[in-house]
Amino acid sequence: MSAPAVLGWTLLSAIAPGAAHLRAGRRRTGLVLLGCYAAGLLALLLAYLTVDQVTLGARLIADSSLLTTLMVALAVLGLAWFALIIRSFMVLSPGRLPQRQQMLMGTLAGLLAVAVLTPFAAVAQVALALQSMTDGIFVAPPEAATEQQSGPADPWASRERVNILLLGGDADDNRTGVRTDSMNLASIDVATGNTVLMSLPRNLEDVRFRPGTPMAQKFPTGFRLPPDPGGGRSDLLNSVWEYADAHPELFGGRAHQGAKVLMDTIGYTLGVKVDWYALVNMWGFARLIDAIGGVTLTVERDVVFGKYNEGLVKAGTRRLKGADAMWYARSRTYSDDYTRMRRQRCVISALLEQADPATVLSRFNKVAMATKELIRTDIPRTMLANLVPLAVKVQSAKVTSIQFVPPLINTGYPDYDKIKAIAAKAIRDSGRPAPVAATASSAPKPKKSVTATPSTNPTKSLGDGCGGL
Structure with missing residues (x-):
């Protein structure tokens, strides 16, 4: 396999995990990776369509343990993706290339792995900053927190x-x-x-x-x-x-x-x-x-x-x-x-x-x-x-x-x-509510x-x- 082909299949594996394994003849591993990736994308799409992002964000802010779980999950996923890029490069047998091309392709694959890891690190850093901010501002007395947790799901139900x-x-x-x-x-x-x-x-x-x-x-x-x-x-x-x-x-x-x-x-x-x-x-x-x-x-x-x-x-x-x-x-x-x-x-x-x-x-x-x-x-x-x-x-x-x-x-x-x-x-x-007559008027509204x-x-x-x- 030529150097451009090795780099191309490695790059494709960064956005479609398992592609390099399929190209290298490791069909079972490749299909498993692609299947897990597709399932993950479908789960994210379903969550995007069905979960209120504002409510989800508010729950993350309100619960320190959820933020911690998110940071750990991001770290694990980022490292796994990093390792996947390196492994995808290796299964393509870059050792068959001339030494100079091996060094160049290895460097580029490493840079690609770091680039894939960067977004996970950035999001984890935002989560860490958010946790630090909320920990510093919202210091609820224990009795207040306990009272709220035992209260109704909708605290505005009676007001x-x-x-x-x-x-x-x-x-x-x-x-x-x-x-x-x-x-x-x-x-x-x-x-x-x-x-x-x-x-x-x-x-x-x-x-x-x-x-x-x-x-x-x-x-x-x-x-x-x-x-x-x-x-x-x-x-x-x-x-x-x-x-x-x-x-x-x-x-x-x-x-x-x-x-x-x-x-x-x-x-x-x-x-x-x-x-x-x-x-x-x-x-x-x-x-x-x-x-x-x-x-x-x-x-x-x-x-x-x-x-x-x-x-x-x-x-x-x-x-x-x-x-x-x-x-x-x-x-x-x-x-x-x-x-x-x-x-x-x-x-x-x-x-x-x-x-x-x-x-x-x-x-x-x-x-x-x-x-x-x-x-x-x-x-x-x-x-x-x-x-x-x-x-x-x-x-x-x-x-x-x-x-x-x-x-x-x-x-x-x-x-x-x-x-x-x-x-x-x-x-x-x-x-x-605003009066119907006022909202239906065709007269231009003043700026102030x-x-x-x-x-x-x-x-x-x-x-x-x-x-x-």
């Missing part, structure tokens, strides 16, 4: 919505405690994925606590503390977590009650039950944006930042790196908290639109590393099997937002009954919704006001 508190924290090495400068409650309709994102300002005063709780007993008329020595205040909504963590004596000596207290407080403020929270380190968020290659934003006017106003995010539409995107979202220089809240909402909206699956997969290792350092949450890992499909629904569903800022509310003297009423109406409206006045309807599309001011 219409899931409420997740999304927090942006400012913790870093030079600051003690956690101040939650960004507080958004995502209320998600489990049937449709329609979501209401309700933003509460960091400077909300006279915060009320649920009656009967330790914080309500300490502050029966609202959260009020003496002014700080510098004239600032430490009794705003963004200080609730930090205050609760700093005073374990209020909770019978139990430490680290800040997250639980803030969840209950915001739930009481909005009239909902908060299921879980996710705390995002705002500067870790910048690393996530860099991991997906930046985010395209329309900066409506120059944004100044820095201790000495030395930084500048220039106006215009372009792709921003993580640091610039975060300064755009966080800077209060020549601005205020309410404008900053709108800019933060714009960054979230842009990420929802631009972080598509293809982008995330192509940069998965970087995304996984950034996400591991970014998020702290009390969501049990076992819940991911249900939350991942729900998140996919949200991406293609209607996402509206409410910002509880002036003139809608007075942050110094908040009308908490009004806040509850507005939140309840927004949640009710989110669960309703018209901003409603606070007295009529404060609910907006998530992207309203982004880049158009």
Whole structure:
């Protein structure tokens, strides 16, 4: 057999195992290999057609043992394929070739075997990164995991919505405690994925606590503390977590009650039950944006930042790196908290639109590393099997937002009954299907919704006001 024929049959064996054995006259081995290969392809095709890929992926994320099994299976299959290529080359009797051709064909066969092994190694590396990320983020208490495993197959069977508190924290090495400068409650309709994102300002005063709780007993008329020595205040909504963590004596000596207290407080403020929270380190968020290659934003006017106003995010539409995107979202220089809240909402909206699956997969290792350092949450890992499909629904569903800022509310003297009423109406409206007349209209739709006045309807599309001011 000539050198090109040896190489050709070896190459064919890489995509049709057993071909080289058949050519070499080893019919039984060749047919067995081809039969196993065909059966494997049919099984994969059947799985692709019958198994929901989103659900399968969610189960892999939720169960560490499944990810470990997948990595082991990939390693075994990759090594078996590597060995098969080498064996296929050997059964073609390359030793009959001249020595120079033997060396050349052997080198090419070895390179082919390595090339076949590479995709298995790449997928195994992605699985390893995914396992490391989920192990670092989702650390469920044992009782929570046990409760979920013993619960119904469909955890949404008896409920219409899931409420997740999304927090942006400012913790870093030079600051003690956690101040939650960004507080958004995502209320998600489990049937449709329609979501209401309700933003509460960091400077909300006279915060009320649920009656009967330790914080309500300490502050029966609202959260009020003496002014700080510098004239600032430490009794705003963004200080609730930090205050609760700093005073374990209020909770019978139990430490680290800040997250639980803030969840209950915001739930009481909005009239909902908060299921879980996710705390995002705002500067870790910048690393996530860099991991997906930046985010395209329309900066409506120059944004100044820095201790000495030395930084500048220039106006215009372009792709921003993580640091610039975060300064755009966080800077209060020549601005205020309410404008900053709108800019933060714009960054979230842009990420929802631009972080598509293809982008995330192509940069998965970087995304996984950034996400591991970014998020702290009390969501049990076992819940991911249900939350991942729900998140996919949200991406293609209607996402509206409410910002509880002036003139809608007075942050110094908040009308908490009004806040509850507005939140309840927004949640009710989110669960309703679009009117038939509106969907059937042939009139062209505007690119952006018209901003409603606070007295009529404060609910907006998530992207309203982004880049158009």
